[in-house]
Amino acid sequence: MTDSVNIGFQENHDYGMMTDKKWQAIINNDASYNNQFFYAVKTTGIFCKPSCKSRVPKKENVRIFQNAEQALQANFRPCKRCKPTNEKLPDSEWVALITEYIDKNFIEKLTLETLADIAHGSPYHLHRTFKKITGITPVEYIQQVRLNVAKKYLIQTNKAIADISICVGMPNTPYFITLFRKKTGHTPAQYRELH
Template sequence: METDRTLMTDEKWEAIISNDASYNGEFFYAVKTTGIFCKPSCKSRVPKRDNVRIFQHAEQALAEQFRPCKRCKPTNERLPDHEWIAVVTKYIDKNFNEKLTLEFLAEVSHGSPYHLHRTFKRITGQTPVEYIQGIRIGHAKELLIQTDRATSEIALSVGLQNVPYFITLFKKKTGYTPLEFRRIYEEGARNG
């Protein structure tokens, strides 16, 4: 069996970055970081070459657990919304500490911001921003309990550059400031 390296040629890479429709049906490419595969003509954001895998057939990509792109529909079928949102939440869960905007998430998941926002809310009951905030605050709570790191350091490590905003968001989501949360947890641990 050929490896990804032998399958990826400069010609195929050029077809991907130029969205060359004449290569559709010749090969498919998958992006390891998003778990999505596409036709060469897909107008999605150009991935890093190191993150790309080449497949001769869509079935091979599916067998390797890659999901078809919602934008270019490489299997000529529409990806069910709940599967699309699963791809997005998995991406957020892995990359919560990076700058994540609705536009960026739509780009990496091969959809439009408006459709992503609407579909995400319908499937999960919350907006993408609310989901991201929940993940970030959850990780911040773990860090407050498990480490003695400063609030500012924790804010940065969960992807929030603005410390006052982090403190305000933390209090809105938990009812406590980060320092109050840590103190209450420590008192409970001592008395429990």
């Protein structure tokens, strides 16, 4: 008896159930379902109309909402691409979402195209807006995050330089060493000795 009550609560808590029809609408960018429901992606913190042309999320990361207000109340931000609230997300908030994603996923292969896809915008717009808000490009920010983590590894561990380069998402060790020297003035080995 308790289980059925909990299951019912969970469905109500999620403001709507994922049905095969809704999932097909998301996969097929079906505009006929717009305003019937909205979907949010837990990993990005963004919600969309069913017709959104963004990359199809993993089904297990999707939450369904009956309206945009419910998605906003659950702390999801409107997509820049499909504009489910017909309002633009302020650029600073959009860039904050992107930097947060980079901070959590810097080990992955991150390209401008990948980030634009995840952030529901174009690579050109992402690059321009990111630089306007932060003063650096998304690629420079990714490098900065990776090198800051590498510095911690160099100081706090005895890991080999090649292992550290892999741990920070840069499997090409010579490139890692070159970039590290360019940005810090020292090779990773020199940096470790100094600190």
